[in-house]
Amino acid sequence: MSPAMRVLKAGTPEAAAFLGRLRERGRRPDPEVESAVRAILEEVRTGGDAAACALTERFDGWRPQAGDLRVLEREISAAGEGLPAAVTGALRLAAERIEAFHRCQRRESWFATEPGIGVLGQLVRPLQRVGLYVPGGAAAYPSSVLMNALPAKVAGVAEVAMCTPPGPDGRIPPAVLYAAQLAGVREIYRLGGAQAIAALAYGTETVRAVDKIVGPGNTYVATAKRLVFGAVGIDLLAGPSEILALSDGSLPAAWVAADLLAQAEHDPLAAALCCTPSEAHAGAVQAEIERQLSALPRREITTKALENFGAVLLVPDMVAGLALAAAIAPEHLELLVADPWAWLPQVRNAGAVFLGGHSPEAAGDYLAGPNHVLPTGGAARFSSPLSVEDFQQRSSLLHLNPGALAAWREPLTCLARLEGLEAHARALLARTDP
Numbered sequence: 102m103s104p105a106m107r108v109l110k111a112g113t114p115e116a117a118a119f120l121g122r123l124r125e126r127g128r129r130p131d132p133e134v135e136s137a138v139r140a141i142l143e144e145v146r147t148g149g150d151a152a153a154c155a156l157t158e159r160f161d162g163w164r165p166q167a168g169d170l171r172v173l174e175r176e177i178s179a180a181g182e183g184l185p186a187a188v189t190g191a192l193r194l195a196a197e198r199i200e201a202f203h204r205c206q207r208r209e210s211w212f213a214t215e216p217g218i219g220v221l222g223q224l225v226r227p228l229q230r231v232g233l234y235v236p237g238g239a240a241a242y243p244s245s246v247l248m249n250a251l252p253a254k255v256a257g258v259a260e261v262a263m264c265t266p267p268g269p270d271g272r273i274p275p276a277v278l279y280a281a282q283l284a285g286v287r288e289i290y291r292l293g294g295a296q297a298i299a300a301l302a303y304g305t306e307t308v309r310a311v312d313k314i315v316g317p318g319n320t321y322v323a324t325a326k327r328l329v330f331g332a333v334g335i336d337l338l339a340g341p342s343e344i345l346a347l348s349d350g351s352l353p354a355a356w357v358a359a360d361l362l363a364q365a366e367h368d369p370l371a372a373a374l375c376c377t378p379s380e381a382h383a384g385a386v387q388a389e390i391e392r393q394l395s396a397l398p399r400r401e402i403t404t405k406a407l408e409n410f411g412a413v414l415l416v417p418d419m420v421a422g423l424a425l426a427a428a429i430a431p432e433h434l435e436l437l438v439a440d441p442w443a444w445l446p447q448v449r450n451a452g453a454v455f456l457g458g459h460s461p462e463a464a465g466d467y468l469a470g471p472n473h474v475l476p477t478g479g480a481a482r483f484s485s486p487l488s489v490e491d492f493q494q495r496s497s498l499l500h501l502n503p504g505a506l507a508a509w510r511e512p513l514t515c516l517a518r519l520e521g522l523e524a525h526a527r528a529l530l531a532r533t534d535p
Contacts, residue, residue: 105407106361106390108383110415111376111425123372123410123429126341128478130324138295138324145299150306156296161238162269165291170307172273172289180278188276192243195468196283199247202470203255206489212498217508219501226494227257230309232301232333233286234316235265235277238293243280244466248473249316249336249487250284256492261286262311264301266293294318298325302333315487317474336487340478341370343410344462345431345451347422348375350382351439352458358389360435363463365406366399372410374431376422383413423447430481433462452481507533 109116144152150167158164181189212222231253235245246263253261263286265273271291281289290308292300298318304310313334314326326335344364348357361373377383390407397403416422419438426434427449434451436444441456448454452475455462466473474487506513510533517525 104387104391105394105404106373106387106411106413108387108413108415111417111421116412116414119412120429124479126370126372126410126478128340130327131320134320134324135328138321138328141295141321142299142302142325142328145296145305146303153292153296153300153305153308156294157267157292160294160296161266163267163271163291165267165271167307169271170290170292172278172291174287176273177278177282177287177289180275180282184275184279189279191468192247192276192280192283195244196247196251196280198468198470199472200251200255203252203472203489206252207255208490208493208495217502218505220498221500222498224496224498226496227259228253228312228492228494229258230260230262230311231258231492232311232314232316233261233263234297234301234314234318234322235263236293236316236318236322237274237277238266238268241274241276243274243276244473245317246277246280246286247284250281250286252472252487252489253315253492254285256489258492260288260311262288262290262301262308264290264292264297264308266297267291295321295325298322298329302329313492315474315491336474336491337476337480337484339474339476341372341410342367342433343372343374343431343477344433344435345374345376345426345429346435346437347419347426347444348377348379348382348386348435348437349419349439350377350379352437354382354385354389355393356458356461357386357437358393360437360461360463361386361390361407361411362393362397362403363461364433365411366397366403367406369402369405369409371406372431373407374411374429375413376416376425377413378416378418378422380415383415386413419444420447423449426451430476430479432475432477432481433465435460435462450481452476452486503532 109119154165208225210225212220214220233249236242250261263281300308301311301314315336317339323338327338342364346357346360357375365371365373375386394400430450432452435455437458453465465471472486476484513529514526
C-alpha cells in the first residue's frame, strides 16, 4: 500500500500538476450547490419565519415554531453550569487573550488641520448590527464564537445576532452558548445553513436583517454569503483549510508531521504541505505521517485529505521554499527552522505566520490571541485575517476654508471640464466667482 503522503520534487511535471490542482481547489462554484442555495435564499426572503422553520426541519431534523428560533436568555445564562471547570476555564482564558490581542487593532478617528486650507480627516465608527454564523449540528465550535464575536465587541458593534444549527432535539451545545456569553452575545438563533444566511441578510418576522455577516461554514454557507453580498457585507469566502510547513530539517520530523495531520483532519479537501530542501527530512516526515496517522480517531477523513492535497515538496534551498510559499499563499505558514526570525523578512503572502517549533498552528486556532479566521485558496495574496477593522466603518471628512476654494478655482474647474462635467465646474464657480 502506498503512503498517504506523497513526496514531490519542486519543478517537476508531477509537482506542477499537483500545485495546479491545489490552486483550483474550491475556486469554481458548484452549479448544483449554487442553484440549491438560490432557491433557499428566495424561499426565506419571501417566506420569512415559516420558510426558515420548514428548512430547519428539512436539513437539521428538528421542526421549530417561529417562537422557538431564538434561544432564551435563561438558557444562555445557565450554559456554563453543566460544563466541566476545565472547559469553562479554557474558554475564559481564550476569551481574555483573543480580546486583548484585538484591542491592539482598534483604529480611531483622526483629523489633520492644514493652515489656509481647512480640516481633513477620517471618521471611524463601529458597524451597527452584525450577523455571526457559527457552524454546528454534528459538532461544537465555541472557538468560532470567540474569534468572530470578540473583534466585533472590541470595535464597539452595538448588536450581534448569532445563528448556529440546532441538533435534532433543537438544542445548542452548552459550550457554544457559554462562549457567546463570554463574548457578550445575547441574541442567538437556532438556524443553520443557507437559510440562516438568508435570515440574517433579508430579515424575517423574528430575525432582523444585519449590516454584515461573518463566520465560517460549509460550501452551502459560503455560497449563500457570496450570493447575498451587496445586500449585506461579508468578511471573506473561506474555503478548505490549509497549512504549509517550511522546514529546514533542524526540528523533529514528528513535530512537522503532527502539524500537517492537525490540519488534514479538518476536511477531505484540507491541504497539508511541507517544503524542505532535505531529502532525508522529507522521508522522515513521510514516515512520521504514516506512524501517527494510524492512531488518529479521524483517520478516514485525514487520509483522504492527504491523498487529495497532501505533499512534501523538495526544494533546492530555503530561498526557493519561501518563493514557493509566496506563490501558494497559504492560510497558515509555519517556519519550522532553526532561526525563524532570520527568514521572516522574506515571507510574503500568508494568512498567519507561526515562528519556530514551539508555535504550532493549533495554538493559534484556540487561545494564543491572533484570529483564526484567515484567507484561504491563495487569497492571502490580497486579503487579511478577520480583525477589528472588519467591524468598523470609515468615512472621509472634509471641511474647507473659503480661501481654499478661491486658491484652487482654476485647477478644480480645469479638471472638471477635462472630464466633461460642466455642472461640477459650475458648483465650484458658484462659490468663487464674484
